[in-house]
Amino acid sequence: KRHLISAADLSRDDAVLILDTAEELARLADRPIKKLPTLRGRTVVNLFFEDSTRTRISFEAAAKRLSADVINFSAKGSSVSKGESLKDTALTLEAMGADAVVIRHHASGAPHRLATSGWINGAVVNAGDGTHEHPTQALLDAFTMRRHLSGEGPGVGQDLAGRRITIVGDVLHSRVARSNVHLLATLGAEVTLVAPPTLVPFGVESWPCEISYDLDAVIGKTDAVMMLRVQRERMNAAFFPTEREYARRYGLDGDRMARMPEHAIVMHPGPMNRGMEITAEVADSDRCTAVEQVANGVSIRMAVLYLLLGGNESAVAADRTEES
Numbered sequence: 001k002r003h004l005i006s007a008a009d010l011s012r013d014d015a016v017l018i019l020d021t022a023e024e025l026a027r028l029a030d031r032p033i034k035k036l037p038t039l040r041g042r043t044v045v046n047l048f049f050e051d052s053t054r055t056r057i058s059f060e061a062a063a064k065r066l067s068a069d070v071i072n073f074s075a076k077g078s079s080v081s082k083g084e085s086l087k088d089t090a091l092t093l094e095a096m097g098a099d100a101v102v103i104r105h106h107a108s109g110a111p112h113r114l115a116t117s118g119w120i121n122g123a124v125v126n127a128g129d130g131t132h133e134h135p136t137q138a139l140l141d142a143f144t145m146r147r148h149l150s151g152e153g154p155g156v157g158q159d160l161a162g163r164r165i166t167i168v169g170d171v172l173h174s175r176v177a178r179s180n181v182h183l184l185a186t187l188g189a190e191v192t193l194v195a196p197p198t199l200v201p202f203g204v205e206s207w208p209c210e211i212s213y214d215l216d217a218v219i220g221k222t223d224a225v226m227m228l229r230v231q232r233e234r235m236n237a238a239f240f241p242t243e244r245e246y247a248r249r250y251g252l253d254g255d256r257m258a259r260m261p262e263h264a265i266v267m268h269p270g271p272m273n274r275g276m277e278i279t280a281e282v283a284d285s286d287r288c289t290a291v292e293q294v295a296n297g298v299s300i301r302m303a304v305l306y307l308l309l310g311g312n313e314s315a316v317a318a319d320r321t322e323e324s
């Protein structure tokens, strides 16, 4: 495939290849010489129309560790503020020879438009579009879960088959939730969404998951609980309970965490609203993988860029060439 637009597009084989490649690249990068020559001479453009800390920086780190040239474009401070369109922005990047465009956009569907428009020839990677999808976030989340949860047990394997994952909170506005539900289902996990009734999206019945409105009913039998950020900037205030009521019914505090199985982990894609969906006690606990997820994001994004742009040789072969 030439683009990564949606986690729902990934077959099980696609997903496992990305996860396994990320493991291999993480192993190779975890040495004094961190840089691999694999994408030397290629140009990756980070095209961000919406704010980001983790995704933008980790795509930049991933491209640089593969020796690609990186151009960072932020809509703020660019000619987008003068009214320049996505098409003209894309044509400008194409003129500069982009081999891959990593795009974050407030409009759902913008990466798909870029990939199918013919405006650019390079690979398009969705770094989050509106409330639609954030596929590399779901991949790094699956990578993190696989590291913690794969292993012994009936029905449990490297692909998370049989694992019970609970995703909690503002599902309505969450591209992270949608991408995770599709990817985790592809990998054989059993996903339950927990949300206030007003923060469940229309059509969720067709998603491959269960829906619950009661966090306490599922917390005791989950292998991982993923807390979603409450997206106040996209919120209609009428749909939201008070902050105190939200935290009481759908937030994760120390008491609730203590009712999780001993092996279960707490995840958060970031940025966090401490005191809303997650208390500082939980966010800073050993069971919370939020910082580890960020580190794993670099490996996943290296794997995605490598598989979309890399040569036919394996990362290991390229690495040996560099050392010889």
Ligand code: CP
Binding pocket: 051, 052, 053, 054, 055, 056, 128, 137, 269, 270, 271
């Ligand atoms: N998780 C995530 O997408 O974070 P950023 O918005 O900081 O990129």
